[in-house]
Amino acid sequence: MVPTMRQEATMLLIHCPYCDKTLPEVEFAYAGEAHIVRPADPAAMSDEAWRDFLFIRTNARGPHFERWRHVHGCARFFNAVRDTVSDRFLATYKAGAPKPDLATLLAETERAR
Amino acid sequence: MSDIAAEPEIGLAFRETGAPVADGAFRVARRGRVERTRRVGFTFDGKPYGALGGDTVASALLANGVHLMGRSFKYHRPRGILSAGSEDANALIGTSRGPGRFEPNTRATMQEVFDGLAAESQNRWPSLGFDIGAINDAIPHLFAAGFYYKTFKWPRPFWHHVYEPVIRAAAGLGRAPHEADPDSYTARYHHTDILVVGAGPAGLAAALAAGRSGARVLLVDEHSEMGGSLLSMPEIGIDARGAWSFLAETLAELASLPNVRLLPRTTAFGYFHQNMVALAERLTDHLASPPDGAPRERLWRVRAREVVLAQGAIEKPLVFDGNDRPAVMLASAARTMLNRYGVLVGEHPAVVTSHDSAYATAFELADAGATIPVIIDARPTVEPVLLDEAARRGIAVATGHTVLGTEGRMRVSGLKIAPVTGGTIGAARAIHCDAVLMSGGWTPSLHLFSHTKASLVWDEDLKTFLPGQSPEACVTAGGGAGHWGIAAALEDGARAGATAAAKVGHLGRVHDFSVEGERVETGATIAALPSRGTRGKAFVDHQNDVTAKDVRLAVREGMRSIEHVKRYTTTGMATDQGKTSNINALLIAAEALGKSPPEVGLTTFRPPYTPTTFGTFANHHAGATFEVTRKTPINGWAEAQGAVFEPVALWRRARYFPRGNETMREAVARECRATREAVGLFDASTLGKIEVVGPDAAEFLNRLYTNPFLKLAPGRCRYGVLLGEDGFIRDDGVIARIAEDRFHVTTTTGGAPRVLTMMEDYLQTEWPDLKVWLTSTTEEWATVALNGPLARAVLAPLVKGLDIAADAFPHMSVAECKVAGVPVRLCRMSFTGELGFEVNVPARHALAVWEAIWTAGQPHGITPYGTETMHVLRAEKGFIIVGQETDGTVTPDDAGLAWAIGKTKRDFVGMRSLARPDLVATGRKQLVGLLTRDPATVLEEGAQLVEEDARPPVPMIGHVTSSYWSETLGRSIALALVKDGRARIGETLYLPMPDTTIAAEVVAPVFYDPDGARFHL
């Protein structure tokens, strides 16, 4: 693969909630917005509702719930809260775990700094 | 400026510019750190020069009296150095050390001289002394701010034929090298407690405090020698010894500490997330004969717990007409040339300043033998102690003065100065000089700090931005934080180092330095010196040739923020990122807008800090290690057979097997005939394979693929189509049910990782309740495909444990058996339309099985074929290739695969989307065949289709996706996606090509054996 400045010179550290280890970004792959569940009965959905499921995504400026995959590690998909302005990860958690409360999370992050 | 001649001459007779000078004529005795006993030779524009060990190209040229080092970007004005460091905007040179080892845009102030170095000036033609591009300088209105938005608009044809070629020829910096880079580059990771960037007084003090505490410290500096401003200020006393003794002792102590590492010639060029700083270490560019195989540069990815940024401050030029002539430079550059390199930049240097610090330079140059004709100070009053010191040396000081212009073409020869009283410019007088040393004060170097998305705070007293808050664990120390002077930098650096050590759990002690020979210096900040608004040019950005007038023009034309001014004028957008120009541009824009500088804004600094080679970024990812080459177990056999290969995804695949002098077309025609008429042997090992296992495996595949899989019996295969949720084809392949709970899924060669990721995604996140296990088996199984009417005759004698007779083992069967004694998964299937078998064999036995089949096939005329023949044969059958017939917007119905959709299924991935309004609307592009009117014409893939009576603007109604010569049909064939294609069957469409228009009939996409009878032979 063609190396890019981002691959070669930047690297976030990301905590895999399955491996319970903080590891370099190159081991991970981004996988889109989190907490978008595939409808149980797509056939029953209106065109508009199905369109929204397919295409409409949050364009967050700030904390964003998103999926990552530890593709060059345990290969598990997990969820994360990442601030799109600072690129800082506020939390990572296992797929299927409930969405963390943002206010609590922000307060914790502030205390940690 | 004819009035200069009328003025009495100040100073002594001049050395005539351009007259030959002896090597090192401007070298001063007992000054500098250069190695007096090590003489080296180099060339500049082909002319040989002498230099000393430790010289840069700039110091060596100046030692030889050469100030003219390059031409400017836009106006091609003659230029010398502006600064003595990496921020220099002017003296960009090309260096060469043999084929492929030409490097453009190197700063002459940073390139160390070595014996045999060949350097050349840039941006000039035909020569540095006479440059035709300098005509730009005579018609400057053409290149005023925003010139590319307005000047060259009319008349319209002039753009292509006149303006653009001329601008392109004149623009650009150095020439890019054409040869492949023969050097190697390397990379490494490094973890440290504390990274200190910059080894000037602040950085050294920080490293010392942190290093003595026991913390792991990495100290880096971009120069060949550590010391920063201490190298240029030997007369300062620190802790009762000279600055250079202090420096030597400090470096020796740091080097002796096992927890401290020093990296000179190393630029911290980018500050990234979570305290990762990227460094470029230059390993061999300073060596006359680098060791064999030594890497040229090394990329360091450093993860530091704490970072101390001690990058110091950059002196600010003053803005006045003609402030760019060769030998007009920053005062600090002259000081560095004298004290670090032992070079006097002029015998009669005039000084223009608004800051105290230029006085020290003036005094040191005077003490070294120069005659300072005058110190022009823009401030109305100056500290008496400076005036006394000047008077003691016989130097006149003209306070409250401005510079109206400079004289001299290839080197500055004079100044026109005038008093300014209450804003009024008085009578002008001329000053003769052979250099001009200017200082407008200092700008903290906050580039890396800015990379962290840190905030900067405007300091109204210092009239500069200072570091604010950073989200990273870093602190700026010394000049970068506005602490001018050695004493302040040492103190601040020591505190920063001790604090960083404490943060990583070590006890850092702050050492109190006692500094002698330094006074606290102050200055005034002036956007641009007062002028009479003549036709002269007062440069703000020397590298991009942006003048004060350009910045003011941008404001007059409506630019309100510095970001707009920057884009309109290009100020700060050159390779130096405006290190010496941004603050002046901001001050001038703010003044023109009547606003404070922070209201107008500050441009963002981005990595890299200084230009960084592609080699450093690529490092090991070059040549054979650029990317992985995957080879099948049959690769060596194919090589021995003389196969021609092609890359497919990361795989190396045999494309065709020419015999003798066959062309590709001849070889492919022969391979096609052999496969249709007898038997062909094909290496299909690159197909992606995924083992899908578990009690819910069938349910899982049934939910993913369009086809029904619940009732597929063990021992049977089915072609499967995989969609995205959007309803478009993502992949396809044959899926074999090995057992009730075990499937052998094949994918396209390039699609294997994507498909496995998609399967894992659904399995892990949507249907975690399904009991299914997924394993990539692409490399475990090699696949030997045998196709043609004689395939069974070749294979049958080798098969044990299975009857492969036509009715016992029908088309789309799978079974486990032995072939040539090896346990295999044998499929009866075909991608050619002929009777076909695919032998999936464990990779380590693949070659043996392949060779056994090859040997067994000899009596039957077995012929190996490559990917090209495979493509032709499948196109004759109208079989799609995902990624060739599809482009991510093609539905199963578009591709003619509606039959592959399970009619009774209630859901599968993408099913709901197939009912989306746009996907059921008419006018979609559908897969059809094309037969050219002239059967010999083979269409170009990608060619657009139009209707016969189409008038401009002509609608494109489709395009060719696959096109081949079909040996079987004795004519060309093509597949195409055409709007409402199936309804157009029988119509003639047209393909406009550059030289002709080709007519083709729309036909069904299956050209050969449409009933599929030959599968079942």
Ligand SMILES: [Zn+2]
């Ligand atoms: Zn993991």
